[in-house]
Amino acid sequence: MAKVFLDAGHGGKDPGALGNGLQEKDIALSVTLKVGNILANHGVTVGYSRTTDIFLELADRATRANNFGANVFVSVHCNAFSDTSAKGVETYSYPGSTTGANLSKSIQNNIIASGAYTVNRGTKTADFAVLRLTNMPAALVELAFITNAQDAAILISRQNDLAVAVSKGILNYLGIPYQGGGSTIYRVQVGAFSVKANADNLANELRGKGYSPIVVTVGGLYKVQVGAFSIRSNAEALANELKAKGYDAMIVTA
Ligand SMILES: [Zn+2]
Structure with a gap:
């Protein structure tokens, strides 16, 4: 039985990025819960760093994933930039992690296939704490730029598509066939x-x-x-x- 640990970025006193009337912590949590629901319906055991609007340190998130014994760790975020024309989706893994890179490619590819994006910014590597401190294949997806109006519209109206795409990315990586569902609860x-x-x-x-x-x-x-x-x-x-x-x-x- 596969175990996936989902990490909704930010929370509580840390709203994450702000833009277009949105708070990153809210979008991240909403999409994360939808992903968890889809994964659970495919027989995956799902753990969460948070299911409500609470604050957690980055190291604490990784520790929980390690203690959960997850096979896969995925952190969900939204991007932001001072130039509001910056937009698109990108997915990160830890430098040198082949499994992490494969997981991030699977997630990125499925978001592109869903059409719920503006620009394909590709997969990247970064020394993010949650990627460094987790001891299983890990990816961090920046769904879209909360600071860009076009991307913000996707973050508001296409959360189900994004959740299905992230879920497909995780399921593909685990070798579990996607059986549909997710757009309707x-x-x-x-x-x-x-x-x-x-x-x-x-x-x-x-x-x-x-x-x-x-x-x-x-x-x-x-x-x-x-x-x-x-x-x-x-x-x-x-x-x-x-x-x-x-x-x-x-x-x-x-
Ligand atoms: Zn973030």
């Missing part, structure tokens, strides 16, 4: 209420049975949803499991 809905307390009660009941439900508000209703899958059959399996336990489970897309 399937969730299992087990109830919709006009009174929030009723939704909270159901969510608590599900938590007590080992599930991780969320309550979302849509159209004035409080909806209780479990799971988030990029492959529909995985959502169906969970829906069937919940139906067998007496819940009125249905699949919704988000």
